[in-house]
Amino acid sequence: MSVSDTDVIAALRAGDEAAFGRLVDRLHPSLVRMARLYVSSDAVAEEVAQETWLGVLNGLDRFEQRSSLKTWIFRILTNIAKTRGAREGRTLPFSSVGGDEEDGHAVDPERFIPPDADRWPRHWAVSPVAWSTEPDERLLAGEVRDLILRTIDTLPPNQRAAIVMRDVEGWDAGDVRNELGVGDTNQRVLLHRARSRVRQALEDYFTQDG
Amino acid sequence: MNSGLPEMPCQELVEVITDYLESAMPERDRIRFEEHLALCDDCREYVAQLERTRQLVGVIREQELDPEVREGLVEAFRGWIRSRD
Numbered sequence: 001m002s003v004s005d006t007d008v009i010a011a012l013r014a015g016d017e018a019a020f021g022r023l024v025d026r027l028h029p030s031l032v033r034m035a036r037l038y039v040s041s042d043a044v045a046e047e048v049a050q051e052t053w054l055g056v057l058n059g060l061d062r063f064e065q066r067s068s069l070k071t072w073i074f075r076i077l078t079n080i081a082k083t084r085g086a087r088e089g090r091t092l093p094f095s096s097v098g099g100d101e102e103d104g105h106a107v108d109p110e111r112f113i114p115p116d117a118d119r120w121p122r123h124w125a126v127s128p129v130a131w132s133t134e135p136d137e138r139l140l141a142g143e144v145r146d147l148i149l150r151t152i153d154t155l156p157p158n159q160r161a162a163i164v165m166r167d168v169e170g171w172d173a174g175d176v177r178n179e180l181g182v183g184d185t186n187q188r189v190l191l192h193r194a195r196s197r198v199r200q201a202l203e204d205y206f207t208q209d210g
Numbered sequence: 211m212n213s214g215l216p217e218m219p220c221q222e223l224v225e226v227i228t229d230y231l232e233s234a235m236p237e238r239d240r241i242r243f244e245e246h247l248a249l250c251d252d253c254r255e256y257v258a259q260l261e262r263t264r265q266l267v268g269v270i271r272e273q274e275l276d277p278e279v280r281e282g283l284v285e286a287f288r289g290w291i292r293s294r295d
Contacts, residue, residue: 012287017287020283020284021284024284029273029275050279061294107221107224121219122220123221128252131259131262132259139262140269145270167264168267173232184234188229192225192229195228198267202263202266
C-alpha cells in the first residue's frame with residue numbers, strides 16, 4: 001500500500017512517531033549508501049544520513065512539495081554529503097570517465113581468441129562459467145550478497161556511483177546523469193563497467209566453489 | 211535469416227550489452243547483436259549473467275536498520291515536536 005507524500009507530511013507535522021519511523025525504515029539505508037559515495041568512511045556516511053534527518057525536520061514546516069518528499073530528502077543528503085566530502089579534502093569524483101582506463105574491458109582480453117587469428121578471431125577462448133541458472137536461494141545467500149557489496153566498494157568512485165544509483169537505488173538514467181554531471185554515453189559506460197566487474201566477481205565465486 | 215551485416219564478435223558483444231539493454235544501440239548494431247546471440251551459447255549465458263547481476267545488485271537494497279540508530283532518530287523527532295509546541 002502506498003501512502004501519498006501529502007499524507008506522510010501531514011502525519012509528521014502532527015507529531016506521528018510511527019509515520020516518522022516508517023519513513024526512516026524506508027529511506028535511511030539508502031541515505032547511508034548514497035552518502036558513502038561522497039565521504040570516506042561508513043561512519044561518516046552514517047553521520048551524514050543522521051544529519052540529513054535533522055535537516056528534514058528543520059525544513060519540514062516550510063517544505064512546499066515542489067518535488068517529491070523523497071527527492072527533497074535526497075537533495076538535503078547530497079548537499080550535506082558534498083560539504084562533508086569537500087571538508088575531508090575529497091574532490092568530487094564523478095566528473096569524467098577518465099582515470100579508469102585500466103578497467104577499460106568488460107572481460108579480460110586474454111579470454112578471447114586473438115584478433116589476428118585465422119579462425120574465430122575475438123570469439124571466446126575461455127567460455128564464461130555458467131551460473132546464470134543458479135537458484136535464487138544460492139544467489140541471495142549472505143555470502144553472495146557480501147561479495148556483491150565488497151565488489152561494489154572496490155570500484156572506482158564514478159563506477160560505484162553509477163551502479164549504486166541505477167541498480168541499487170533504482171534511479172533512472174536521467175537522474176544519474178544530472179547527479180554525476182556526465183553525458184548519456186558516459187553514464188552507460190560507467191554502469192556497464194561496474195556491472196561487468198560485479199559479474200566477474202560472481203563468476204570467480206562460482207568457479208572456485210565448483 | 212541473416213542480414214548480411216558483418217558478424218559481431220563475442221569480444222565486441224560483451225562491451226555493448228548495457229547499450230543493448232537500454233535501447234541505446236544503433237539499429238545496425240542491434241541486428242548484429244541479436245544475430246550473434248542467436249548462434250552463440252556462450253554469449254547467451256554471458257548476457258543472462260549480466261542481467262542476473264543487475265537483478266542481484268538490486269536486491270541488496272533491502273537492508274535492515276540498526277535499532278539503535280532508529281531509536282535515536284525517533285528521539286530526535288520527539289525533540290522536534292516538543293520544540294514546536
